[in-house]
Amino acid sequence: MKTRRRSSSRSKSSGLKTFVQAARFSALAVVALGLASCAIMPSSSRYPTKGDARPHDGVATAHRLPIHGVDISKWQGDVDWAALRQAGTQFAFIKATEGGDHIDSKFHENWQAARRAGVPRGAYHFVYWCRPAHEQAAWFKRNVPQDPDALPPVLDVEWNGQSVNCPKKVPRAQALAMIDVMLREMEAHTGKRPIIYTDITFHKEILEGEYNDYPYWIRSTAAEPHVRYNNRRWTFWQFTTTGRVPGVRGDVDRNTFYGTENQWRMFVQSACDPRDHSRLSQQGVCRTMDAVQTASAEVTE
Numbered sequence: 001m002k003t004r005r006r007s008s009s010r011s012k013s014s015g016l017k018t019f020v021q022a023a024r025f026s027a028l029a030v031v032a033l034g035l036a037s038c039a040i041m042p043s044s045s046r047y048p049t050k051g052d053a054r055p056h057d058g059v060a061t062a063h064r065l066p067i068h069g070v071d072i073s074k075w076q077g078d079v080d081w082a083a084l085r086q087a088g089t090q091f092a093f094i095k096a097t098e099g100g101d102h103i104d105s106k107f108h109e110n111w112q113a114a115r116r117a118g119v120p121r122g123a124y125h126f127v128y129w130c131r132p133a134h135e136q137a138a139w140f141k142r143n144v145p146q147d148p149d150a151l152p153p154v155l156d157v158e159w160n161g162q163s164v165n166c167p168k169k170v171p172r173a174q175a176l177a178m179i180d181v182m183l184r185e186m187e188a189h190t191g192k193r194p195i196i197y198t199d200i201t202f203h204k205e206i207l208e209g210e211y212n213d214y215p216y217w218i219r220s221t222a223a224e225p226h227v228r229y230n231n232r233r234w235t236f237w238q239f240t241t242t243g244r245v246p247g248v249r250g251d252v253d254r255n256t257f258y259g260t261e262n263q264w265r266m267f268v269q270s271a272c273d274p275r276d277h278s279r280l281s282q283q284g285v286c287r288t289m290d291a292v293q294t295a296s297a298e299v300t301e
């Protein structure tokens with residue numbers, strides 16, 4: 001069978017068309033990859049595998065701080081703690097309890113797995129404003145182990161307007177009285193002064209000017225903390241709720257510590273913000289540090 005030969009001009013036209021199509025496809029591929037890299041950008045050279053599905057320019061400075069961590073609950077599903085640690089995760093706050101009768105279904109699994117992976121971790125309690133504080137404190141103590149190597153516990157105080165059973169706010173005096181009980185009982189149980197987690201609204205309505213001897217973990221996902229919080233020094237900053245980290249499928253809250261690597265080591269050893277160590281250690285609040293660490297508490301690396 002004979003094959004008809006194409007004319008030279010037709011062959012050139014077909015080749016040019018193929019070239020143009022290939023070039024367009026390559027350009028589209030480059031654009032798509034560029035958009036993907038913007039959507040889940042690496043946070044810094046320290047943590048190149050971590051990112052954010054919805055990065056915000058207002059919190060860019062968080063990415064430059066050296067100590068990063070996550071907070072975890074059942075909503076993250078099965079966590080690969082070894083991968084999380086390998087990605088550079090320096091700490092994790094794990095949801096333990098809520099109110100006076102709820103425990104996170106993944107708490108004990110996450111608590112033990114984080115320890116095995118070598119991730120420093122602390123437990124947090126979510127306050128339920130329709131339950132007496134002493135009952136919530138008892139529930140926390142019943143379910144959270146007394147682990148001398150754990151980070152300080154966290155008291156999560158915010159309004160919960162989405163709650164079906166308890167969406168209400170309580171008067172400021174009542175909220176502060178409940179917080180007093182919880183902080184006291186959590187410290188007695190763990191031997192460490194608790195961290196207070198809060199958001200912009202609750203801080204403005206309840207916490208401004210209060211509990212200045214406690215470390216604060218604040219939420220600000222669209223601006224620097226000083227822009228959103230009036231005269232509040234912070235120890236931890238939750239800067240995104242759409243973080244991406246190896247070991248966790250989907251979104252995860254990402255957080256950073258205020259200070260240097262040396263200050264982080266001091267925090268872990270003493271269970272106190274290094275900026276407060278010399279003062280609070282006299283009250284028996286902080287665990288002791290060696291003389292070199294104590295002297296360098298205010299020094300930046």
